[in-house]
Every structure is written in C-alpha cells, then in structure tokens.
Amino acid sequence: MATTAAAPLIRVHREAVWSQAVAAAILVVFLVAAPFMFYPIFVMKALCFALFACAFNLLIGYVGLVSFGHALYFGWASYLCAYAAKSWGLPPEAAVVIGTATAAVLGVIAGGVAIRRQGIYFAMITLALAQMMYLVALRVKLTGGEDGIQAVPRGHLFGVFDLNNEMTMYGFVLVIVLAAFFLIYRVINSPFGEVLKAIRENEQRAISLGYKTDRYKLVAFVLSATLAGLAGSLKALVFQLASLTDVHWTMSGEVVLITLVGGLGTIFGPVVGAFLIIALENYLAPFGQWVLVIQGAIFVFCVLAFRRGIVGELANRLRVQL
Amino acid sequence: MFEIFGIPSQALFGQLLLGLINGSFYALLSLGLAVIFGMLNIINFTHGAQYMMGAFIAYLLLQYLGLNYWAALVIVPILVGATGIVIELLFLKRLQQLDHLYGLILTFGLALVIEGLFRNYYGSSGQPYAVPEALQGGHNLGFMFLPNYRAWVIAFSLVVCFATWFAIERTRLGSYLRAATENPTLVRAFGINVPRMVTLTYGFGVGLAALAGVMAAPIYNVSPQMGSDLIIVVFAVVVIGGMGSIMGAILTGFALGIVEGLTKVFFPEASNTVIFAIMIIVLLIRPAGLFGRSA
Numbered sequence: 001m002a003t004t005a006a007a008p009l010i011r012v013h014r015e016a017v018w019s020q021a022v023a024a025a026i027l028v029v030f031l032v033a034a035p036f037m038f039y040p041i042f043v044m045k046a047l048c049f050a051l052f053a054c055a056f057n058l059l060i061g062y063v064g065l066v067s068f069g070h071a072l073y074f075g076w077a078s079y080l081c082a083y084a085a086k087s088w089g090l091p092p093e094a095a096v097v098i099g100t101a102t103a104a105v106l107g108v109i110a111g112g113v114a115i116r117r118q119g120i121y122f123a124m125i126t127l128a129l130a131q132m133m134y135l136v137a138l139r140v141k142l143t144g145g146e147d148g149i150q151a152v153p154r155g156h157l158f159g160v161f162d163l164n165n166e167m168t169m170y171g172f173v174l175v176i177v178l179a180a181f182f183l184i185y186r187v188i189n190s191p192f193g194e195v196l197k198a199i200r201e202n203e204q205r206a207i208s209l210g211y212k213t214d215r216y217k218l219v220a221f222v223l224s225a226t227l228a229g230l231a232g233s234l235k236a237l238v239f240q241l242a243s244l245t246d247v248h249w250t251m252s253g254e255v256v257l258i259t260l261v262g263g264l265g266t267i268f269g270p271v272v273g274a275f276l277i278i279a280l281e282n283y284l285a286p287f288g289q290w291v292l293v294i295q296g297a298i299f300v301f302c303v304l305a306f307r308r309g310i311v312g313e314l315a316n317r318l319r320v321q322l
Numbered sequence: 323m324f325e326i327f328g329i330p331s332q333a334l335f336g337q338l339l340l341g342l343i344n345g346s347f348y349a350l351l352s353l354g355l356a357v358i359f360g361m362l363n364i365i366n367f368t369h370g371a372q373y374m375m376g377a378f379i380a381y382l383l384l385q386y387l388g389l390n391y392w393a394a395l396v397i398v399p400i401l402v403g404a405t406g407i408v409i410e411l412l413f414l415k416r417l418q419q420l421d422h423l424y425g426l427i428l429t430f431g432l433a434l435v436i437e438g439l440f441r442n443y444y445g446s447s448g449q450p451y452a453v454p455e456a457l458q459g460g461h462n463l464g465f466m467f468l469p470n471y472r473a474w475v476i477a478f479s480l481v482v483c484f485a486t487w488f489a490i491e492r493t494r495l496g497s498y499l500r501a502a503t504e505n506p507t508l509v510r511a512f513g514i515n516v517p518r519m520v521t522l523t524y525g526f527g528v529g530l531a532a533l534a535g536v537m538a539a540p541i542y543n544v545s546p547q548m549g550s551d552l553i554i555v556v557f558a559v560v561v562i563g564g565m566g567s568i569m570g571a572i573l574t575g576f577a578l579g580i581v582e583g584l585t586k587v588f589f590p591e592a593s594n595t596v597i598f599a600i601m602i603i604v605l606l607i608r609p610a611g612l613f614g615r616s617a
Contacts, residue, residue, distance in 0.1 A: 066423045068430075113602050116609040120365050120422045121561055125605065128558040131551075132598035139591065249554065253430060260427065292438030299431025303424045304416060 019320035020185075023268050031174055040166040041238065046278045047177045048235040053258040053270030054184050055227035060256075061265030062188055063220045064200035065115075066123040069130025070228050070255050072110065073103035075247030076133060077229030082149040082242035083142055092155045092163055092172075096233040103229020104222060106133070111221035115214055118203075127249065134247045148243030152236055163237065173234055180227055185267060187223065196220055228255075257295055260302045263309030268322050272311050334587055335466035341583015342576065343472055343541060346479035347373075349575025350534040351556045353486060354527035356565040360503045361523040364414060364425030370553025371436040372528045374546060375402050376535020378440060381451050381544045391454035391540070398536050399529035406528030410521045433550065440546035448543025475537050482533065483572045490568055499523065558601040564614020574612060 034043045052074055059065045081099025084090045090098070114125045137143045144150075154163035163169045187193050198206045199213050206213050236242045245251060254277070262273025284291045302309070308316055315322040351369060358366045366372075379401060380394035389397065409432065417425050453471045460469035490496040502509040502516050510516045535549075542548060563574030578597050586593040604612060 060423075066426070068426070113605050116605050117561070120359075120426065123423070123426055124365065124557040124561050125601070127554055128561065128598050128601055131554040131558075132595050135595050135598075249550070253434070256427060256430075289438050289441040292434050292441065294438075296431040296434030296436075296438060299434065300413065300428055303428040303431065304413065307420075307424070 019315075019318075019322060020267060023322050027268065027271065028178070031178070035167060035170045040170045042278070042282065044170055044173045044238045045235070046275045047173055048231045048238060049255070049258060049278055050271040050274035051177045051180050051234070052228050052231035053255050053262065053274050054181060055224045055231065056255045057259045057264065057266075057270045058184055058187070058227070059220060059224045060259065062193060062200060063196045063217060065217060065221065066120075067114075067126040067221075067224070067252075068123045068256070069110070069126035069128070069249070069252050070225075071247050071249065071251035072126075072130035072133050073106055073225040073228040074232035074235075074251060074255075075137070075242075075244075076106055077103040077232035078236040078242040078246045079137065079143050079149065081233035082152040082236040082240075085155060085237065086149060086152050089153075090155075091159065092157050092237055095155075096176075096230070096237070099233030099236065100226055100230045103232065104226040107222040107225025107229075108218075111218050111225065115217045115221065127252065130247070130252055131249060134244070134249070137244060137247045143242070143244075146244065148241060149236075150241055152240040152242065154237050154240060169238065173238060176230070176234060180230060181271075184227070188267070192216070192219075254295075257299060259309075261298065261309055263312030263315075263322075264307075266309065266311040266315060266322055269309050269311035273309065276310070329587055331465045332467070337583040337587045338580065339466070339468070339472055339476075339583070340586070341580045342476050343579070344582060345576040345579015346476055347534050347538060347552070347575075348556055348559045348579055349483050349572045350479055350530055350537075351552070352559045352563065352571045352575050353483060353568065354530040354534075355556065355560055356568060356571040357486070357490070357530075358524055358527040359565045361499065361520050362410075362414060362425070363422060364417070364429065365422070365557075366524075366527065367426055367429035367553070368409070368432045368436065369429075369528075369531050369556070370549030370551075371433040372402055372406065372531040372549070373535040373538070373552065374440065374549035375405070375436065376532030377451070377539040377542075377544045377548060378444070378535075378546070379532070380536045380539050381449055384451065391536070394536050395533070399533040402532030402535075403525040403529030407521055407525040409528075410524040414524065415517075415521075433553075437546050437550060444546060446546060448545035448548075451539040451544050453540040471540055475541065479534070479537065482530070486530070487568045487572060555597055558597050562597075562601050562604045562611060564611025566611075567613040570611075570613025 031043075031047070052070070056067065056070050059067055077099035079099075080102040081095045084098040085092060085095035110126065110129045113129065114122055117125060138145060154169060156162055157168070157172055161168050161172070163172060188196075195206065195211055195216050198209075198211070199216060203213055232246060235246070258273040258277045259270050260273070261276060262271065263269025280294075281291060284294060306313070311322050351373060355366055355369055358364060358369075376398050379398050380391070383389040383394050383397065384391075413428055413432070414425065417428060457471040457474050460467055460471075460473075462468075488496075490499060498509065498514055499519065502514070502519055506516045538548070559574055559578055560571070562578065563570045565571065578600065581600065582593060582596055585596040589596075592599070
C-alpha cells in the first residue's frame with residue numbers, strides 16, 4: 001500500500017523539480033543578460049520588487065495569510081538602510097544588514113499582534129499597523145518627513161567594489177536577490193514549508209495533529225517581513241533614496257497586485273509580475289493619475305477572470321509546477 | 323471660561339466635540355462595514371471611496387444643478403447606493419464561493435479606480451462646501467461655543483445609527499436579515515429571496531457611507547483622497563469592536579472618536595495614531611474584539 005501510494009508522489013515531485021529547474025535556468029540567463037538589454041536601473045528596480053513580492057507570496061501563497069501592510073517592512077527597512085549609509089557612513093553591506101534587521105524586528109512585533117486574529121481581520125490589522133507606522137514616518141526626524149532621505153551614498157562593497165558603477169551595483173543586487181530566491185525555494189520545500197501548507201489548507205487539522213500553528217505562522221511572518229526588508233534596503237541603495245512612497249498603503253497594494261498578476265502561490269509568479277507591473281508603470285508614468293485607475297482595473301480583472309495569474313495559468317496549461 | 327486639568331474649557335470641549343464628530347463618521351462607516359460583512363462575508367474596501375463619492379456628488383449637485391444640502395442628503399445616498407447595487411450584481415455576486423481574500427482585493431481595486439477617476443477630473447486639492455444656511459452660526463453654551471452644524475451632524479448620525487440598529491434588531495425584515503446571515507440556505511428554503519436581500523444590503527451599506535460623506539462635506543474639504551485614509555482608521559475601529567454586533571460597531575465608533583479628541587488635547591503628537599495603539603492593546607488583551615464573538 002505504502003509503496004503504491006508513494007510512487008506517484010515521487011514522480012510528481014521529480015517533474016516539479018524538472019520544470020522548476022528549467023524555469024530557474026531561463027530566469028538566471030535572462031537576469032544575467034538583462035542589464036545589457038534594458039536600463040540596469042530598471043532591471044534592479046524590478047528585481048527589488050520581485051524579491052518584495054516573493055516575500056509577500058511566501059505568506060499569502062504558502063501559509064494563506066493575507067498581509068495588506070507589507071509596505072511597513074519594505075519602507076522602514078529602506079529608511080534605516082538609507083540612514084545607516086548616509087548619517088552613520090556605514091558601508092553598503094552593513095547598511096543592508098541594518099535595514100533588514102529593522103524589518104525583522106518590526107515583523108516580530110507586528111506579526112505577534114496580527115496572528116491573534118484570522119482571515120479577514122488579519123488583513124485589516126496588518127493594514128492598520130502599517131498605516132500607524134506610516135503616520136510615525138511622517139512625523140519623526142529620522143525619515144526626513146516629506147523630503148525622505150535623499151542622495152544616499154552607495155559606497156564601496158567590502159571596501160573594494162565601487163557600487164557607483166551601475167554594473168557592479170547590478171551584480172550586487174542580482175547575487176543577493178538570487179540567494180534570497182533560493183532561500184525561499186528551500187523554505188517552501190522543507191518540512192517546515194510542508195507544515196505551512198498544511199496550515200493553509202486546514203489550520204484546525206494542523207492544530208489537532210499537534211503543531212503549534214501560531215508559532216509556525218509567526219516564523220513565516222517574520223521571514224516574510226525580513227525578506228521584504230531586504231528588498232527595501234536594496235531599493236534604498238539602488239535609487240539612493242528612501243521616501244514616504246515606500247511606507248504608504250499604495251505600496252502594500254502594489255505588492256498584492258504584482259503577486260496576483262504573476263500568480264499567487266507560484267514560485268516564479270512574483271518575479272514575472274514584478275517585471276510586468278514595473279514596466280507597465282514606467283510606460284504609464286506620463287499618464288499621471290490614470291495609473292491608479294489602470295492598477296485598480298487590473299485588480300478587478302484578475303479577481304474576476306484571471307485568478308491563477310500568468311505563471312499559474314501557464315503551469316496549468318503545461319501541466320507542470322512552476 | 324474656566325480650566326480643567328490646566329486646559330481651557332473651550333479647548334477641551336472643542337476637541338471633545340470634534341472627537342464626537344469623527345466618532346459619528348467612524349460609527350456610520352463601521353456600521354455599514356459590519357452590515358455588509360454580515361450578509362456578504364466581504365470586507366468592503368470600497369467603503370472609503372463610496373464615502374468620498376457621497377461628498378463629491380453632493381458638491382457636484384450644488385455646483386451644477388443647484389440642489390442644496392437637504393436635497394443631497396436624500397438623493398446622494400440613493401444614487402451612490404444604486405452604484406453599489408450595480409457593483410454587487412456585476413462583481414461581488416461572482417465571488418460568493420471564493421475565499422474572503424478575493425472580495426477584499428476586488429473592492430480594493432474598485433476603490434483605486436474610483437479614487438483615480440475623481441483625481442483625474444477634479445485634481446487632488448479640496449473643494450469647499452458651504453454649511454447649509456439653516457445651520458449656520460452657533461450657540462455659546464457658557465463653557466464652549468457649539469456650531470449648529472456640528473450639533474446637527476452628531477444628532478443626525480445618532481438617529482441614523484439607532485434607526486439602523488432598530489431596523490436590524492427589532493423588525494421583521496431585520497430578523498430575516500439576521501437569519502440569512504446565520505444560514506442563507508435555510509432562509510431561502512422558507513421562500514425568502516436571499517440573493518436580492520444580499521444585493522439590497524450592500525446597496526444600503528454603501529448608501530450609509532454616502533450619507534456620511536454628505537454630512538462630512540461641510541466639515542472637511544471635499545477631495546478625492548478623503549476616503550482612503552479614513553477607511554484604514556475605520557478598519558482599526560472594526561477590529562477593536564468586532565463585527566458581530568451592530569450596537570458594538572456604533573458604540574466603538576463614538577467612543578474611539580471621543581478618545582481621539584481627548585488625545586488631541588492632552589497628547590497631540592499621538593492623536594492620529596491613538597486608535598491604532600488601542601487596537602494593538604485590545605488585540606493583546608481580548609483578541610476577539612470588545613463586542614466580538616471569538617472566531
């Protein structure tokens with residue numbers, strides 16, 4: 001019995017690994033070639049948002065938790081990274097660590113509060129907490145209020161590599177983002193990740209099996225917040241700017257949009273979504289407020305007719321896992 | 323004039339009044355959210371945009387058709403409620419079998435569309451809306467000056483809130499509604515048209531938001547983004563109160579408005595974050611919310 005039941009599982013898993021390996025190879029080739037085809041700064045922006053969306057997707061796609069306030073970690077990590085690099089004159093690697101650690105701490109606090117409620121309340125609580133910290137960002141000195149923190153120095157990585165060179169900066173961002181992708185992939189496919197999926201499917205049952213689901217959810221939440229913070233820190237160095245836009249609720253909405261368009265709960269969806277949405281926004285920038293209308297319309301369309309997203313739809317057509 | 327805790331009475335009661343006004347809007351909006359959530363199982367993110375639409379349409383009616391505040395108070399909720407019914411029929415009906423999350427995302431998208439459209443045509447700056455003639459001026463109560471319009475807003479929202487509570491908790495129609503919230507299939511089996519009730523409920527909740535918008539127009543400037551920041555505070559109010567009880571939503575709304583007003587007097591730096599801070603405390607002590615049933 002056990003062998004016959006296990007056999008197809010192994011086959012599916014091998015197929016999943018195969019299709020995902022091909023997709024990962026295509027992605028790496030694309031990302032290595034990308035700065036020679038597009039503006040490096042555009043690709044770096046897309047990479048930061050891809051990582052941000054992957055962090056968000058870890059929660060929504062694999063634990064079933066809808067955080068509507070992920071701008072909190074992205075934005076505040078961006079502030080602290082920029083502040084450390086500019087005011088304390090720290091090297092970029094230390095600034096990124098400080099930004100990311102800030103997000104982790106915020107994740108522990110906000111996650112600890114938010115996981116006390118489930119479902120729709122969880123979304124409202126995360127949104128409210130993010131709004132609270134947005135209002136704090138408006139007032140405290142550290143963030144520079146309406147001006148933000150401008151002209152953040154990129155500095156020299158490990159005192160050697162000059163990040164003011166666009167290609168060196170690109171290499172730095174690419175290595176970190178790919179490492180983070182790999183980490184997320186390993187987490188999803190680890191025993192820990194399996195428990196998360198069990199919680200997503202049926203939390204009561206996971207509890208009855210003896211899992212302390214609250215602890216699992218909190219760890220996943222902190223991990224997601226930390227990675228969102230890593231994305232925010234990198235963004236601060238890429239644009240040499242940390243501003244209120246990054247902590248505003250529209251940013252939380254944007255990461256939902258990216259993930260939804262790319263495909264909730266798919267590994268590559270958030271990356272595809274990020275490149276698409278960032279390109280769309282670049283293209284639409286001259287149209288001003290229409291961006292808001294178009295983003296909203298995409299949300300409505302995706303929910304009504306395109307819930308799998310691009311990668312989810314593709315995977316479904318090809319009958320593979322992506 | 324006299325002083326309380328070293329604060330001039332005018333300042334104290336003035337902020338208290340402002341708090342009550344904000345509280346009226348929190349109560350009206352969270353009431354609408356609770357009613358909609360009860361029937362549709364959807365958190366209506368568009369609520370803020372619909373409140374803004376209420377204020378804006380009142381402004382447009384005055385500008386282009388010369389219809390005054392009192393006419394707007396009747397027409398606007400009906401108009402905006404009708405757009406809500408269209409939204410329910412076109413979009414929300416299709417989400418019934420899906421996860422909560424999709425309702426939230428869809429209504430969030432709609433809010434962006436509505437806010438973006440208004441910003442396109444009317445810019446981000448606020449438009450003033452005059453206080454209706456009959457309610458201009460005010461009374462000096464000795465310890466404070468009470469503008470007539472503000473007194474009206476508080477009194478009228480109390481009436482609307484309690485009328486809604488009465489309609490839902492004490493009438494036959496309300497009992498159908500509550501029954502359908504508990505078990506829609508069974509209520510349908512008794513021959514009651516539940517889908518139509520759901521549609522009308524959404525229209526009603528949206529109408530309440532629009533009514534709040536009309537009342538807000540003379541107090542705040544009418545601007546496209548007036549709803550989006552408010553709705554997040556209202557979400558916090560809803561988390562604090564819990565959505566299980568109509569009266570709970572009303573009381574929490576007013577109480578938090580007052581707390582916010584008092585914070586403005588004693589600790590102004592924290593005035594716009596105090597509601598969020600209270601939300602955190604409530605979640606730590608009583609996760610289900612003050613009036614919520616534990617989920």
